[in-house]
Amino acid sequence: MTTSEEQSQGRGEARTTVHVFRDDALGDLDAVGLAAAIRRGEVSPAEVAKDAAARVRDADARLDAVQVHLDIPAHGAPGGGAFAGVPTFVKDNTDFAGLPTGHGSAAFRPRPARRHAAFTRQLLSTGVTVLGKTRLPEFGFSPTTEYEEGPPVRNPWNTGHSAGGSSGGSAALVAAGAVPVAHANDGGGSIRIPAACCGLVGLKPTRGRTVPNAQGRQLPIDIVVDGVVSRTVRDSAAFLAAAELHHRNAKLPSVGLVEGPGKRRLRVGLLVDSPNGARTDEDTRAAVTETARRLERLGHTVTPVELAIDPRFTGDFLTYWGMLSFLIGATGRTMGTGFDRHRMDGLSRGLRETYVRNWRNTPAVVRRLKRTREAYAAAFRGQDVILSPVLAHTTPPLGHLAPSVPYATLVERILAYVAFTPVNNVVGTPSISLPAASTTPDGLPIGVMFSGRPGAERTLLELAFELEADRPFPSIKNA
Template sequence: MTIEKRTTVHAFRDDSLGEHDAVGLAEAVRRGEVSPAEVARDAAARLGAVAELHAVQVPLDPPALGGGAGGAFAGVPTLVKDNTDYAGLPTGHGSAAFTPRTARRHAPFVRQLLSTGVTVLGKTRLPEFGFSPTTEYESADPARNPWHTGHSAGGSSGGAAALVAAGAVPLAHANDGGGSIRIPAACCGLVGLKPTRGRMVPNDQSRHLPVDLVVDGVVTRTVRDSAAFLAAAERHHRNPKLPPVGLVEGPSDRRLRIGYLLDSPNGVRCDDDTRAAVTDTVATLRGLGHTVEPVTMDIDPRFTEDFLTYWGMLSFLLGATGRTFGADFDRHRMDGLSRGLREEYVKRWRGTPGVVRRLRRTKLAYAAALRGLDLVLTPVLARTTPPLGHLAPDVPYPVLVERILEYVAYTPVDNVVGTPSLSLPSSRTTADGLPVGVLLSGRPGSERTLLETAFALEAERPFRRIQDV
């Protein structure tokens, strides 16, 4: 595997989007400084300017927009991840195993997204069925990291993260079943909030499964965009079983008790750059007046194997029911990671009831770890962003799965438990200039506390901007 020379790519320029985040751009639209149609045209031009990132799956021509559209993000351009139906566009799920059909109606989350006023300009790429933590393929160009185009943009929302980091759009749809919002956010220097299970409208793909892992959201460049999106989405759908979040606009005066964990609950030791990012954040939080102390999380030692088996069950079910995606679906054309997951599951399917039972019990260990604490700080990933090819689906499955487990060692716990979790850029970068993320997680319904803490960290150490590199 050859590591490419560093190339940084971005689309920031002197146009109607400027250097605005989504909140700033929406304010400019409301003040009449720019029009929604002008913004859509300029965003489409930006998408074209970063075509080498290979992050767009299906482009849409910029619509002819008039004034008067409502919503907190009226006139703000975005894209939908290509595992979610947008009426009139095909949904391909990142797979070469079938020919995508055109969706006849919007998925429930797309309706929630559109309620915020955004303008959709197309769909973003993801790895096959969202299984991989990198957006790479066996026979197509990978999505590239705009900070260093020879490296992964993360996955599974890698296309979304690449475009937001590169400045093509201020925010983009993402979803997360094992880290797929937070991983690409960490790789691309973004804010990635995985909300509490049930905070957003239920995800069509996972709501009927024995453990509902997937939740939708967005990736953004600023904490205020993530906070404003959550507040706007809540106006469309609010789960009465969860405390309302409302609009979070800055840090709180409340001083928190925060636990931190360096090595993962399943024993994976993080690398030196990642370790330094967490310890730097610990120091920053202490400087802000919070009490920060080490914590342990005694989850079942079988958790990693159980999660992998459950992931394999999902691949098996997709292979068995694939004709619902397209009449020509052929499970033999699924990529090496999907095939390997399915084949391993076939060997151990009889253990599925025990796997589900143990995964559901993870919430007890998680609750015990957070007893007396408000939040937990960990790495997002155990390793910094790898070069393209390291996690590609054509790597032999036994090697690939070992690499994935050494990389994705923290994020799945929050998917299993259903707790909210927020990836933030740290003050650290790798020797290649790549961002390193840190992860804040909390109890169910604690998004307000997460966002308030993120606001404080962003103010204390502003996030690096790709246009300044």
């Protein structure tokens, strides 16, 4: 394991950066490159799994990103696949046969899953080798992977800061170089937020692009979609193409394999401040406006755009999340033994209790949230994509968003941070988080986000390829 320590600018604190890149079977390869090396016989899947497991152990000792290690790696589709032999992890809110699914919660003792979840089967169809499960905040509600008890997941770029959430464990492992890609899912930003915090590519697909979540299908609005976090655009593109071979949604245009920038020059709408009123901080604002200037230099047209969503959207989204917490509290016994909703953490309890006081508003809340698609469509008149921040401010230190913070203060902080991502979950549209060319003064990544119309993943990936080729993403090895 390689670590570096330096004084964080302006705070006098030691910054510890953790990465586990080394001269082994994985080297510096991304998933596409590693799969190619395996196909050529330069390394074997067994060698890769062994070296990846060693990297994971080293990284996890400092980052606390892993929930469960598999004693024997679980190999994917025997017939191969685009990612045959590539090591990965499944997020611990998704069933993997024989392993418990803990959902990041201390409120129950999880039982081993009897069978794979539908998305687990889709992930395995790409040929990956699963090494275990990654940690997440309780039930995926928080934008940081922290707990009332137990260590937080730490950001490998600066271990004193959040790795984001809810796919924080997956993002930490990928950013540190332990595995090239890892499973993530997104119900309010949970792919894009940790990608932004950890300097990764995080594509939230269109609703229904990957196999639907069984629980989500039963809700009035299915806000959750599965995918991966990766270090390169081509890994995210290759995953989506491989996943589409397993599940092809006939209602959406096929993405296919995107392998580089597109030729079409795009009309890009620029949204710097959030529609919920949260003002973007200066470092994030600078990263987004610099990205806009790069796009113009590359021949794209950038103009300011307004996303005129209902002013009640933020409160309505919180109410909807409160409904999810309420339903978990009511049905938690199905997850494992000894479930006690009073042992849910402060954020989960606060969301639930707020919902109980306002549950009669649920029909109106759902109606208003569904109408958000009209405002979203209006913002795209004359635009191909929209550029915005992922988050309203840069990655906070650990503790700022911890579930032990009093609920009223915690919600205020979350809303001032997670101000852009939830709209795509409600509308069901794709968006991608990319590392900005610059980092913060103290060396943390900043994410910029591109959002598209339903089914526009190809456009987003082509634009992401172009930006990556124009200026390589910041490397943790140089942090």
